[in-house]
Amino acid sequence: MARMKFICDSQRCIECNGCVTACKNENEVPWGINRRRVVTLNDGVPGEKSISVACMHCSDAPCMAVCPVQCFYRTDEGVVLHDKDVCIGCGYCSYACPFGAPQFPAQGTFGVRGKMDKCTFCAGGPEANGSEAEFEKYGRNRLAEGKLPICAEMCSTKALLAGDGDVVADILRTRVVQRGAGAEIWGWGTAYGTKAGGKDAGAKS
Amino acid sequence: MKKVVLVIFSVFLLAACGEKPQSVGGSQRYEPAFMGTGMAAFTAPGWKPGDKTSWELALRARMQYGQNEYSRSN
Numbered sequence: 228m229a230r231m232k233f234i235c236d237s238q239r240c241i242e243c244n245g246c247v248t249a250c251k252n253e254n255e256v257p258w259g260i261n262r263r264r265v266v267t268l269n270d271g272v273p274g275e276k277s278i279s280v281a282c283m284h285c286s287d288a289p290c291m292a293v294c295p296v297q298c299f300y301r302t303d304e305g306v307v308l309h310d311k312d313v314c315i316g317c318g319y320c321s322y323a324c325p326f327g328a329p330q331f332p333a334q335g336t337f338g339v340r341g342k343m344d345k346c347t348f349c350a351g352g353p354e355a356n357g358s359e360a361e362f363e364k365y366g367r368n369r370l371a372e373g374k375l376p377i378c379a380e381m382c383s384t385k386a387l388l389a390g391d392g393d394v395v396a397d398i399l400r401t402r403v404v405q406r407g408a409g410a411e412i413w414g415w416g417t418a419y420g421t422k423a424g425g426k427d428a429g430a431k432s
Numbered sequence: 433m434k435k436v437v438l439v440i441f442s443v444f445l446l447a448a449c450g451e452k453p454q455s456v457g458g459s460q461r462y463e464p465a466f467m468g469t470g471m472a473a474f475t476a477p478g479w480k481p482g483d484k485t486s487w488e489l490a491l492r493a494r495m496q497y498g499q500n501e502y503s504r505s506n
Contacts, residue, residue, distance in 0.1 A: 356470070
């Protein structure tokens with residue numbers, strides 16, 4: 228198996244926030260932390276686009292590179308996980324991550340940062356698979372149950388795809404071929420609103 | 433008396449040699465996902481915990497069946 232990846236099809240995402248809710252429920256994520264969230268650009272304007280964002284489990288993860296205590300590790304499936312027993316809550320990963328994935332619960336009287344929390348691709352953590360300790364610290368380990376992340380499995384329009392990078396890329400490619408367009412839909416033009424309406428002016432699609 | 437002081441001093445000097453390693457490092461003690469959780473009630477059918485190949489095939493089938501409607505409709 229190649230690396231586990233998420234892909235969000237911005238043509239299909241309807242900003243229902245089902246993925247966010249499913250994630251919070253499945254992993255019993257505490258108040259103040261969203262491991263996943265839906266980002267909408269040009270909200271309210273016809274043609275608005277949404278994508279669901281969480282940890283992208285980068286192949287060359289910057290969080291992993293900057294962590295001073297090396298609490299991150301990568302599983303054989305390419306899922307980037309961390310050890311909360313090692314994390315010191317310094318927040319470096321939060322600054323390094325381009326997706327805003329690392330979250331910090333406010334703990335203590337003065338709102339001191341707690342241990343970092345992030346999307347685990349529903350793969351738990353370094354505790355024993357399916358153990359209570361794993362659930363309390365990291366949430367469900369659905370991969371060890373032979374399932375995919377709950378956010379993707381719950382997605383009503385199947386905008387959010389999760390799984391082997393090769394497989395999900397093929398699924399998206401099939402959709403784009405069927406539509407006849409859409410590979411370029413999420414880019415600079417969509418984000419910053421060029422007249423091309425989602426297509427980078429002068430760029431090859 | 434001198435010998436006793438010398439022995440105590442030597443022990444003090446050699447104390448650093450017995451220092452425990454203090455290097456920090458990420459956890460590499462994770463259990464592979466294909467080993468399963470040991471809870472049959474929550475485990476998806478169609479694969480055998482501990483068998484990596486069957487786990488990969490089951491997940492791959494789930495990726496296709498659950499997410500690729502083109503493969504189901506055609």
